[in-house]
Amino acid sequence: MTDELERVFREEHGRLTAALVRSLGDWDLAEELVQDALVAALEHWPEDGIPENPGAWLMTTARRKGIDRLRREARYRDKLAQLQEEPVIGATAHGDERLELIFACCHPALPRESQIALTLRSVVGLTTAEIARAFVTPEATIAQRLVRAKRKITEAGIPMRVPTADELPDRLAEILGVLYLMFNEGYVASASPERRDLAEDARWLAGLIVRLMPDEPEAIGLLALMTLQLARAAARFSPQGRLILLEDQDRSSWDPRAIAEGIALVERAGRMRRPGPYQVQAAIAACHAEARSWAETDWTQIVMLYEGLTRMTGSSVVRLNHAIALAHVAGAARALAEIDEMSDELDRYHLYHATRAAFLRELDRPDEAREADRRALALTDNPAEQALLRERIGA
Amino acid sequence: MKYMLMFISDDSNWDPTKPETQAAYKRIGEWFEEHTKSGKITGGEELKATNTATTVRQRNGKITVTDGPFAESKESIGGYALVDVKDLDEAVAMAKSWPALSAIEIRPLVTHDDPAARLEP
Numbered sequence: 392m393t394d395e396l397e398r399v400f401r402e403e404h405g406r407l408t409a410a411l412v413r414s415l416g417d418w419d420l421a422e423e424l425v426q427d428a429l430v431a432a433l434e435h436w437p438e439d440g441i442p443e444n445p446g447a448w449l450m451t452t453a454r455r456k457g458i459d460r461l462r463r464e465a466r467y468r469d470k471l472a473q474l475q476e477e478p479v480i481g482a483t484a485h486g487d488e489r490l491e492l493i494f495a496c497c498h499p500a501l502p503r504e505s506q507i508a509l510t511l512r513s514v515v516g517l518t519t520a521e522i523a524r525a526f527v528t529p530e531a532t533i534a535q536r537l538v539r540a541k542r543k544i545t546e547a548g549i550p551m552r553v554p555t556a557d558e559l560p561d562r563l564a565e566i567l568g569v570l571y572l573m574f575n576e577g578y579v580a581s582a583s584p585e586r587r588d589l590a591e592d593a594r595w596l597a598g599l600i601v602r603l604m605p606d607e608p609e610a611i612g613l614l615a616l617m618t619l620q621l622a623r624a625a626a627r628f629s630p631q632g633r634l635i636l637l638e639d640q641d642r643s644s645w646d647p648r649a650i651a652e653g654i655a656l657v658e659r660a661g662r663m664r665r666p667g668p669y670q671v672q673a674a675i676a677a678c679h680a681e682a683r684s685w686a687e688t689d690w691t692q693i694v695m696l697y698e699g700l701t702r703m704t705g706s707s708v709v710r711l712n713h714a715i716a717l718a719h720v721a722g723a724a725r726a727l728a729e730i731d732e733m734s735d736e737l738d739r740y741h742l743y744h745a746t747r748a749a750f751l752r753e754l755d756r757p758d759e760a761r762e763a764d765r766r767a768l769a770l771t772d773n774p775a776e777q778a779l780l781r782e783r784i785g786a
Numbered sequence: 787m788k789y790m791l792m793f794i795s796d797d798s799n800w801d802p803t804k805p806e807t808q809a810a811y812k813r814i815g816e817w818f819e820e821h822t823k824s825g826k827i828t829g830g831e832e833l834k835a836t837n838t839a840t841t842v843r844q845r846n847g848k849i850t851v852t853d854g855p856f857a858e859s860k861e862s863i864g865g866y867a868l869v870d871v872k873d874l875d876e877a878v879a880m881a882k883s884w885p886a887l888s889a890i891e892i893r894p895l896v897t898h899d900d901p902a903a904r905l906e907p
Binding site: 549550 | 787789872873874875877878879892894
């Protein structure tokens, strides 16, 4: 029952919020009514069972609660009339207003951190406290971020609609960027049990985007990438919370069903013949997921994929990863020469120094390797990464 | 919704004798004409360069008049358009089609049919 309740709540939260925001134009009131309706469901459903159409039940309840609230406050007279016109779930061009809601939450006129917080609050239905826990940020800071974002939406006239065709690629890329950041926030941090893991929430949202926009290969690519990375999640940390690198992971603890699902998504996106950075990253993740061991990894294929990704993104972090793959094909000396070209751009990036250290160790230059690991240690505040680097410097 | 689009640029680059500036003027003229015809623009002007600006400032009850723009910056507001469009996305789309090199700040206008104002008792 609890699982079923959670599933229904998660599906319906964004729908209700979107329909109520659309009808009321008031984010705070909409959110309060959604909360009221969910609380009422928690009171009734465990006894009466989940109704056949839970969405309609929740909407009716939210409307009734809203009308009660507004009647008590005469100054909301206008809004009352709007509620009586019966907001209808699904009354949009796309049949699911959560899509419009996500476009509003991830509007480029909002700061990135607010986009993430507002998406988690309004679409996924996390509480302010849960979001604060995920970001290890005081609850008051998150609350203020949400208030400012909602105010900006209302006052600057940020619309709740799917953008026109010529804006769509940029705006969708913005959403995917928000979701990937959310995913990484959770994926990298999942060592500490008291933190809420956002990776699963991000994957759920990516899945929702794919369901609502099934012809967007980059959305499918992002979902594939998340699915493949989560398939390996159980192998990433030791029982003591130590980070285990891909090379040393116990591949038997990877989830074969999720890997198959991820690979099928990569192939589905590929058939659309509109390649993009997420699809390429997913293809790289698929290469790793398919390899039976680190030694059997298809590095030639991975080098080629990273070359493509470098062309698409021009990112030096991508070039760094290209060099790591290149080391397996052409040797550490070649790879070291390649990353030394990027020393200016990546000097503040801990993984640049950690990678250099790995190459130097392989080339039997232990003193320089230790020095590079020290630089890396000084630049990261992730406890799991720090522990790993300390071990290396000590060894 | 009503917005002001403020065109921000470095006016030291803006030399009316240069052919590229004249070409930009022509494109700007067309931009204003197109959006005025469609009813989106309700007003707008070009401003003279910042070396013509004067700033009047009240501070601690004292009024000072100084030469120059209010902010010391290479970039300044070179002109504005008042627009009346459906929402921010439409205003952004207009700003994206602005034919000259500049940053454009979009600010909603305070209007008295603002729904937030209606909520006040």
